[in-house]
Amino acid sequence: MRFQDRRDQTQPPASPSGVEFAQTRRQLLSGAAAIGVSTAFSGPVSAQTPAPVRIAIAFGDIPRLWAGPDGAFQGMRFAGYPIYDALINWDLDQEDRASGLVPGLAESWSIDPNNPARWIVKLRSGVTFHDGSPFDADAAIWNFNSVFDQKAQQYNAARTALIVPRLPSVSGAEKVDDSTIAVLTRGPDAMTPYQISFLLMASPAQYAKLGDSWEKFVSAPSGTGPFRFGSFTPRVRLELVRNEKYWDTKRIPKAPAVHLQPILDANARIAALRSGQVDLIETVPPAALASLKGAGFSIKANTHPTISIWKLSLLPDSPFRDLRVRKAANLAVDREGIIKLLDGAAVLAKGMVPEDSPWFGKPTFQLRTDPAEARKLLAEAGYGPNNRVKAKILIASAGGGQPESLKVNEFVQSNLAAVGFDIEFQVVDYVTLFTIYRNGAKAAQSAGIHGVSLPAPVQDPTASIFRGHASELTPPRGTNWGFYNNPEVDEALRQAQRAFGPVALDAAIAKVHQLLIDDAASVFFVHELDPWGMSNKVKGFMQPKNWFSNLTSVSIG
Amino acid sequence: MLLYLIRRVLYALPIALAVSFVCFLLVHIAPGDPISSIVPPDAPPEVVEQVRVEYGLDKPIIVQFGIWLLHILGGDFGKSLMTGRSVAQELSSAVGNTVILGLTAAIPAFTIACVLGALAAWWRDGWIDRIVGSVSIAAVSTPHYWLGIVLVITFSVFMQWLPAMGAPPGAASEWRFEWDHIRFLVLPAITLAIIPIGIVTRSVRGIVGDILNQDFIVTLGAKGLHNRTIVLHVIKNAAPTTLTVLGLQFGHLIGGSIMVETVFAWPGTGFLLNNAIFQRDIPLLQGTVLILSIFFVTLNLAVDLLQTLLDPRIRRHPGQ
Numbered sequence: 001m002r003f004q005d006r007r008d009q010t011q012p013p014a015s016p017s018g019v020e021f022a023q024t025r026r027q028l029l030s031g032a033a034a035i036g037v038s039t040a041f042s043g044p045v046s047a048q049t050p051a052p053v054r055i056a057i058a059f060g061d062i063p064r065l066w067a068g069p070d071g072a073f074q075g076m077r078f079a080g081y082p083i084y085d086a087l088i089n090w091d092l093d094q095e096d097r098a099s100g101l102v103p104g105l106a107e108s109w110s111i112d113p114n115n116p117a118r119w120i121v122k123l124r125s126g127v128t129f130h131d132g133s134p135f136d137a138d139a140a141i142w143n144f145n146s147v148f149d150q151k152a153q154q155y156n157a158a159r160t161a162l163i164v165p166r167l168p169s170v171s172g173a174e175k176v177d178d179s180t181i182a183v184l185t186r187g188p189d190a191m192t193p194y195q196i197s198f199l200l201m202a203s204p205a206q207y208a209k210l211g212d213s214w215e216k217f218v219s220a221p222s223g224t225g226p227f228r229f230g231s232f233t234p235r236v237r238l239e240l241v242r243n244e245k246y247w248d249t250k251r252i253p254k255a256p257a258v259h260l261q262p263i264l265d266a267n268a269r270i271a272a273l274r275s276g277q278v279d280l281i282e283t284v285p286p287a288a289l290a291s292l293k294g295a296g297f298s299i300k301a302n303t304h305p306t307i308s309i310w311k312l313s314l315l316p317d318s319p320f321r322d323l324r325v326r327k328a329a330n331l332a333v334d335r336e337g338i339i340k341l342l343d344g345a346a347v348l349a350k351g352m353v354p355e356d357s358p359w360f361g362k363p364t365f366q367l368r369t370d371p372a373e374a375r376k377l378l379a380e381a382g383y384g385p386n387n388r389v390k391a392k393i394l395i396a397s398a399g400g401g402q403p404e405s406l407k408v409n410e411f412v413q414s415n416l417a418a419v420g421f422d423i424e425f426q427v428v429d430y431v432t433l434f435t436i437y438r439n440g441a442k443a444a445q446s447a448g449i450h451g452v453s454l455p456a457p458v459q460d461p462t463a464s465i466f467r468g469h470a471s472e473l474t475p476p477r478g479t480n481w482g483f484y485n486n487p488e489v490d491e492a493l494r495q496a497q498r499a500f501g502p503v504a505l506d507a508a509i510a511k512v513h514q515l516l517i518d519d520a521a522s523v524f525f526v527h528e529l530d531p532w533g534m535s536n537k538v539k540g541f542m543q544p545k546n547w548f549s550n551l552t553s554v555s556i557g
Numbered sequence: 558m559l560l561y562l563i564r565r566v567l568y569a570l571p572i573a574l575a576v577s578f579v580c581f582l583l584v585h586i587a588p589g590d591p592i593s594s595i596v597p598p599d600a601p602p603e604v605v606e607q608v609r610v611e612y613g614l615d616k617p618i619i620v621q622f623g624i625w626l627l628h629i630l631g632g633d634f635g636k637s638l639m640t641g642r643s644v645a646q647e648l649s650s651a652v653g654n655t656v657i658l659g660l661t662a663a664i665p666a667f668t669i670a671c672v673l674g675a676l677a678a679w680w681r682d683g684w685i686d687r688i689v690g691s692v693s694i695a696a697v698s699t700p701h702y703w704l705g706i707v708l709v710i711t712f713s714v715f716m717q718w719l720p721a722m723g724a725p726p727g728a729a730s731e732w733r734f735e736w737d738h739i740r741f742l743v744l745p746a747i748t749l750a751i752i753p754i755g756i757v758t759r760s761v762r763g764i765v766g767d768i769l770n771q772d773f774i775v776t777l778g779a780k781g782l783h784n785r786t787i788v789l790h791v792i793k794n795a796a797p798t799t800l801t802v803l804g805l806q807f808g809h810l811i812g813g814s815i816m817v818e819t820v821f822a823w824p825g826t827g828f829l830l831n832n833a834i835f836q837r838d839i840p841l842l843q844g845t846v847l848i849l850s851i852f853f854v855t856l857n858l859a860v861d862l863l864q865t866l867l868d869p870r871i872r873r874h875p876g877q
Contacts, residue, residue, distance in 0.1 A: 060828075060831075060832040060835075060836075061639070061640060061832065064640060064641060070595065070639065072597065157604055157607035157608045157610075157611050158595060158596070158608050158611065158612075158641065160604050160607075161595070161596035161597070161600040161601075161604045161605060161607075161608050162596065162597065162600075164600065164601060164604060165597045165599040165600050165601070168599075214641070215641055215642075218641070231726075233724075233726060234640070234642065234647065234650065234824070235651075235824035235828065235829075235832075236723065236724050236726065236824050237723075237726060261723060261822075262822070263722060263723070263822045264819075264822070264832075265819060265820065265822065267706060267820075268709075268721065268722045268820060268821070268822055271706075271709045271710070271713055271714055271721035271722065272720075272721045272722055272723070274713075274714040274721075275709070275713035275714050275717055275719075275720065275721040276717055277713070277720050277721050277722070277723065428588065428589070429589065429835065430835075431589040431590075431591075431593050431594045431835070431836065431837050432587075432588045432589035432593075434589075434593040434594075434598050435588070435589045435590040435593040437598050438590075438593060438598040445588075463599075467599055476601075476602040476605075477601075477602070478599055479598055479599040
């Protein structure tokens with residue numbers, strides 16, 4: 001099965017010959033054995049034909065192209081933002097500070113002065129979808145209805161399940177005029193603009209043209225993003241083509257096309273890069289960084305907004321119910337050691353967000369390595385050499401963006417053992433871990449488990465900070481797995497929901513963050529980096545401090 | 558013969574169903590909810606329930622199996638939980654890719670192995686036998702995963718002669734017997750072929766060796782027949798047993814290529830099965846296992862029929 005967009009005849013030839021194996025002198029000299037096959041290799045890429053950028057992505061298949069991809073943030077990275085825009089986008093054009101929000105298909109947004117649960121959004125005019133149909137208020141409402149109106153024809157439960165968790169406050173939208181809509185929320189929530197950034201706008205006209213079916217839509221998707229759909233071979237390749245008419249002219253892609261090849265196995269991705277079969281690979285394992293650099297490849301490894309944690313249970317059977325035990329665990333973690341273990345592919349964590357983030361605040365509890373203080377706190381809590389803290393942590397053998405999960409967890413286990421913890425692991429596969437996590441610490445499957453090892457995304461304040469700690473958002477309503485309950489945090493979260501305006505909101509989230517660190521709400525490890533490897537032909541690759549990537553600046557020189 | 562064929566086909570159906578049922582149960586016995594692989598942990602419970610109903614995961618296991626079976630009888634393999642694509646569509650492309658890879662590995666592997674095995678048996682205990690024996694034991698002992706990586710490092714990374722992984726654009730649906738497509742096959746096919754080469758070589762050596770020790774071969778020699786004629790007799794006698802070994806090995810090549818397809822990201826049934834297992838994609842897993850089990854049963858049937866044709870001593874009739 002291969003889906004091909006026949007609208008665009010200007011894209012480079014689909015055949016890999018001519019772009020995948022440029023001949024080198026070494027190849028030509030590599031002996032008589034090469035002669036039989038060398039004729040079959042195509043010559044170097046023509047100077048007149050800019051080459052597509054070939055990227056190996058850490059997936060078994062291309063995420064679904066229905067403006068709400070699976071594969072969490074990494075799915076959005078490749079199958080979301082390149083093809084689609086949201087009303088409010090992430091700023092992916094700078095890499096020295098955490099990305100903020102920028103206008104996307106909305107020119108501006110503001111809270112309704114008469115109703116704090118209603119946002120007035122002015123839409124960008126003159127934007128068309130890739131299929132040529134206009135983006136307007138009707139199209140925006142159609143997209144909101146696709147996930148909030150169960151009676152809408154375009155409502156699909158599986159797609160909705162992937163999108164609505166990112167928009168927990170939003171309840172729908174209504175048209176004000178042709179270029180204005182009102183986004184309705186369940187209550188006042190200043191974090192709504194962050195949530196809106198996860199609702200991508202698909203073309204209603206294309207959906208209708210393809211028989212009112214998402215199943216068919218994914219074979220010829222249409223958005224307003226910087227790349228248009230080119231062709232797709234399941235499990236083999238997705239070809240995206242430059243959208244010459246992109247509304248944000250500064251972000252019209254430099255490369256004529258981007259080819260995404262799903263390669264789940266990290267060694268296979270590295271081999272594909274080293275053999276010249278692809279130009280860029282994502283999620284380079286830390287152990288391979290030095291060898292790739294040594295072989296002349298470039299590495300880019302910016303931080304992305306995530307932190308590895310043990311999310312703790314605060315139920316009566318958990319030793320972590322005691323703040324002193326939680327603090328002791330945090331003081332026992334040798335973060336420098338973890339960074340060495342990860343071959344430098346991580347940075348020290350002082351909190352859930354990096355220290356330079358506007359959400360960091362001024363925590364009084366310093367995340368540091370201090371075994372003596374940890375032992376002292378445990379002694380105060382009634383623990384000692386003959387009464388060690390016993391706890392069981394659920395960890396995944398692999399998956400979920402933690403390629404070195406076992407190694408790091410075992411290292412932390414040894415750190416904690418040195419101060420008086422006996423940590424036992426229950427190792428499961430990632431699907432099982434998620435099943436247990438979804439059901440919460442009170443569920444039968446979580447019996448005897450006192451923590452879950454997870455990467456916590458902190459890109460937006462809603463996901464990990466709000467939904468992970470609000471006391472009313474315990475499973476199944478939210479991801480407060482461990483039944484964390486701190487009235488001060490709850491109050492600070494309520495204040496953040498009412499802190500309208502970017503500066504006020506940043507300050508309010510910083511207050512929440514400060515409380516969470518002071519309360520040692522989790523065991524915090526490190527901020528892992530997001531290493532990409534690339535050949536020296538790659539030009540202009542920009543890696544924002546964001547889960548999403550900027551594929552518009554990259555090209556083959 | 559026709560009755561025999563019908564009987565064998567009827568035998569095959571319960572085998573395929575039993576395999577599917579066992580597989581179905583095993584997936585459900587394993588911890589973890591299939592729904593967790595397709596919806597995030599913080600999806601609203603009412604939406605999760607809608608998805609569960611949409612995919613029929615809200616029903617008792619036995620009912621789910623019954624519904625799946627009914628749909629299969631109607632030719633509907635269902636939809637993949639992960640991709641939403643039709644399982645039949647997924648399977649058609651994956652089976653095509655695996656058959657291409659399997660045949661590319663099997664034809665040269667079986668030819669080489671039969672020749673090597675026969676030579677070793679003919680010159681039994683001589684230096685040829687010892688060399689062939691060492692090579693075949695080394696081949697059988699070589700782990701697929703390790704060999705695949707070594708070949709990639711050598712031929713893709715250092716020499717840059719061949720692609721390290723993947724399939725040509727369009728894969729099986731746009732397959733062409735041109736170097737641009739064939740080059741993607743070379744390394745996975747070699748990796749896949751190595752173990753069968755060892756096994757078939759050892760088997761053929763044993764089969765041919767036993768025949769060469771039989772009295773009728775001694776008689777043929779005593780009658781003064783030329784070696785060429787004796788070889789023909791040996792081939793004729795060895796063919797049915799060898800065919801059984803080849804059939805089993807081909808079945809292993811097609812059904813057991815998970816490791817090779819994963820290392821080389823070759824989008825065949827093994828790759829599909831690997832993804833389906835890790836993502837608890839039950840419809841895809843069920844469909845793939847069913848197709849593979851039908852393939853095994855059909856292959857065995859074909860081998861049995863060929864044996865009957867090749868060896869007139871094997872008589873099949875009702876009741877036997």
